[in-house]
Amino acid sequence: MATLLDFRRRIRSVKNTQQITRAMKFVAAARLRRAQEAAIAARPYAKELARMLRSIMSRIDEPQHSLLAHRPEERILAIVLTGERGLAGAFNANILRKAHDFFRANKGKKLSTIPVGKKGRDSLKKAGFSLIAEYVNVLARVDFATAREIALLVTDLYAKEEIDSVYIVFSEFKTVMTPNLVVTKLLPVEAIRADEESAEKESAQVDYIYEQPEEQLLGKLLPRYIETQILRAMLESSAAEHAARMTAMESATKNAGDVIDALTLHMNKVRQAAITKEIIEIVSGASYGA
Amino acid sequence: MLPEAIELVIVTPERQLLREKAVEVQLPGEGGYLGVLPGHAPLITELGIGELSYHDLGGKESAHLAIVRGFAEVLSDRVTVLAETAERAEEIDLQRAKDALARAEQRLASSDPNIDWDRANIALQRALIRIQVGTKKRSALVPGA
Numbered sequence: 001m002a003t004l005l006d007f008r009r010r011i012r013s014v015k016n017t018q019q020i021t022r023a024m025k026f027v028a029a030a031r032l033r034r035a036q037e038a039a040i041a042a043r044p045y046a047k048e049l050a051r052m053l054r055s056i057m058s059r060i061d062e063p064q065h066s067l068l069a070h071r072p073e074e075r076i077l078a079i080v081l082t083g084e085r086g087l088a089g090a091f092n093a094n095i096l097r098k099a100h101d102f103f104r105a106n107k108g109k110k111l112s113t114i115p116v117g118k119k120g121r122d123s124l125k126k127a128g129f130s131l132i133a134e135y136v137n138v139l140a141r142v143d144f145a146t147a148r149e150i151a152l153l154v155t156d157l158y159a160k161e162e163i164d165s166v167y168i169v170f171s172e173f174k175t176v177m178t179p180n181l182v183v184t185k186l187l188p189v190e191a192i193r194a195d196e197e198s199a200e201k202e203s204a205q206v207d208y209i210y211e212q213p214e215e216q217l218l219g220k221l222l223p224r225y226i227e228t229q230i231l232r233a234m235l236e237s238s239a240a241e242h243a244a245r246m247t248a249m250e251s252a253t254k255n256a257g258d259v260i261d262a263l264t265l266h267m268n269k270v271r272q273a274a275i276t277k278e279i280i281e282i283v284s285g286a287s288y289g290a
Numbered sequence: 291m292l293p294e295a296i297e298l299v300i301v302t303p304e305r306q307l308l309r310e311k312a313v314e315v316q317l318p319g320e321g322g323y324l325g326v327l328p329g330h331a332p333l334i335t336e337l338g339i340g341e342l343s344y345h346d347l348g349g350k351e352s353a354h355l356a357i358v359r360g361f362a363e364v365l366s367d368r369v370t371v372l373a374e375t376a377e378r379a380e381e382i383d384l385q386r387a388k389d390a391l392a393r394a395e396q397r398l399a400s401s402d403p404n405i406d407w408d409r410a411n412i413a414l415q416r417a418l419i420r421i422q423v424g425t426k427k428r429s430a431l432v433p434g435a
Contacts, residue, residue: 041305048301048370052334052363144303206365211319211335220336221361224372231303 004274007267011260018256024087025249032176032242038142039173039235046228053221055206060214066159067222070188075110077132077154077163078102079186079230081170081237082120084139089248091171091179091241092119098181099169103129112163114150116234132157139238147231155223158187168230173239176247186229189222292329293367298344300355300371307376308355312344315369317362326364333364337373339415341423354379356423358416382424391417 057063080099082092099120103111115121116135125131133153138146157163166187172180210217298315300308315326318340324333342355360373394414397405 038304042303044299044306045301045303045372048299048363048372049361052361052370052372056334147303206332208363209331209333211321211324211333217334217336217361224361228303 004267004271007263007270011263011267014256014259014263018253018260021249021252021256025246025253028242028246028249032239032246035142035235035239035242036173039232039239042228042231042235046232049221049224049228053218053225055208056214056218056221059208060218063218064215065218065222067155067187067189067226071161071164073106073109073165075112075163075165076106077112077114077157077166078183079114079116079150079154079166079168079233080120080124081139081168081233082115082117082123083237083241083245084118084137086119087248088241088245091244091248092117092123094179094181095169095171096120096123098183099124100127102167102169102183114154116150117237139234139241142231142234142238144227144231147234148227151223151227151230154187155226168233170233170237171240171244173236173243176243179240179244184229184233186226189225294328295347295367296326296328296330297368298371299369300342300373300376302373302376307373307378310344311347312369313347315342315344317342317364317369317371318357319362324364326369329366330364332366333362335362335364336360337362337371339412339419341419342371342376354423354426356382356416356420358419377420377423379423379426382420384421384424387417387420387424391421 078099080095082095086092096119099113103113112130112132113124114133114135115124115131117139118136121131121134121136125134133150135146135150154163154166158166165185167183168186169181169183172182174180295311295313296315298308298310298312299306313328317324317326317335318338320336320338323340324335337357337360339358340356342357343352345352356375356377356379357371357373358375360371360376362372363370390413394410394417397410398407398414
C-alpha cells in the first residue's frame with residue numbers, strides 16, 4: 001500500500017509539472033500577442049500592394065506573365081506550415097491531417113512539398129513525400145527574408161514550368177479557440193483578394209501615368225504579391241500555434257490541479273485510516289490489560 | 291481645386307513606417323528622382339535604391355529616409371510608398387552601414403569568380419545611401435561634427 005510519503009512525493013511532482021505548464025502558458029500568451037501585432041503590422045503593405053496590382057491588371061487587356069499562366073494541374077507543390085515544437089494540443093496533427101487529405105485528393109498527380117516547421121518536415125519526410133526544400137527554425141521569429149526566399153523558390157519553379165500549381169496549407173488565426181485550417185492556391189495567381197473597404201474606394205478608377213511599361217510593373221509586382229501571401233500565412237500560422245499552445249497549457253495546468261486535489265484527498269483518507277487504526281490498537285491493548 | 295497637402299504613407303512588408311502630411315515629397319524613382327507637389331497627376335512607378343525626403347506641413351524642416359526598392363503610387367493628395375526596406379535617418383546605424391560598405395567594396399574588388407556581382411553591387415548602393423541619409427541626421431544634431 002502506498003504510504004503517506006509516496007503521496008507527498010507524487011503531489012510534489014505533479015505540482016512541479018503544473019508550474020512548468022503554467023509558465024509555458026504565460027510564455028505562449030506573450031508570444032501570441034507579439035505574433036498578432038506582427039500580423040496586424042504586415043497588413044497595410046499587403047493591402048496597398050494588392051490594390052496597386054488590381055489596378056494595373058484591370059488596365060491591361062490580357063495580362064501576360066509566367067505567374068499568371070494556367071496549365072493543367074499535373075505537378076502540384078504544397079507548402080505546409082506547421083510548428084517547430086509539439087505541446088500545442090492538436091495544432092500540428094490537424095495541419096498534417098489537412099495536408100494528407102489534400103494529397104489524397106490529388107492522388108495520381110505528381111506531388112511535391114515544402115514543409116516549413118520541424119514537425120511537418122519530420123512527418124512528411126517519414127510519409128515519403130518528395131521534399132523540394134525544407135525550412136526549419138524559421139517560425140520562432142517570422143521575418144520577411146524567409147518569406148521572400150520561399151517565394152523566390154516557388155515562383156522560379158513555376159516560371160520554369162517544373163510545377164503547374166502551388167498551394168499553401170496552414171492554420172489561419174481566427175480566435176484563440178477556433179483554429180481555421182485553410183488550403184489556398186498561391187500560383188497561378190488568380191483573382192487578387194479584395195476586402196470590401198478597398199473595393200469601394202476603387203470604384204472610381206484613376207488613369208495613371210506609368211513610369212515603366214505596365215507589363216514590366218506587373219512583372220515586378222506579382223512576385224512581391226506572392227511574398228506577402230507567404231508572409232501572411234507564416235504570421236497567421238505562428239499566431240495560431242501560440243494560441244493552440246496557450247489553450248493546451250491552460251488545460252494541462254487545470255488537469256494538474258485536479259490531480260493534486262484528488263491525490264490530497266486520498267492522502268488524507270490514508271492518514272485518517274492510519275490514525276484510526278492506531279487508536280483501535282491502543283484501545284484494544286488497554287482493554288486486554290484491564 | 292488643388293489640395294494643400296499630400297498624405298505620405300510609407301509601408302514595408304513588416305510594418306507601416308510613416309503616415310504624415312507633407313507639402314513636398316522627393317521619391318527615388320527607378321529612372322531618377324521625382325519631385326511631387328500637391329495636385330500631381332496620378333502616377334505609378336518603381337523605386338530604386340535612394341533617398342526619400344519630404345517637407346512636412348510646417349514647411350522648412352525636411353526629413354530623410356533611406357529606401358531600398360519598391361513601388362510608389364502618386365495621387366493628387368496622396369503618395370503611397372511600398373518599399374522593401376525603409377529607414378528613417380535617425381534609425382540608421384552609421385557604423386553598421388560603413389562596415390557593410392567596406393565589405394561590399396572588398397567583395398567587388400576581389401577576383402573571386404564565385405562573387406555574386408549583382409548582390410554585391412546592390413549591397414554597395416544600399417550602404418552608400420544609408421551612409422548618405424544617416425550622415426544628414428548627424429550633421430543636423432551636432433553642428434560641425
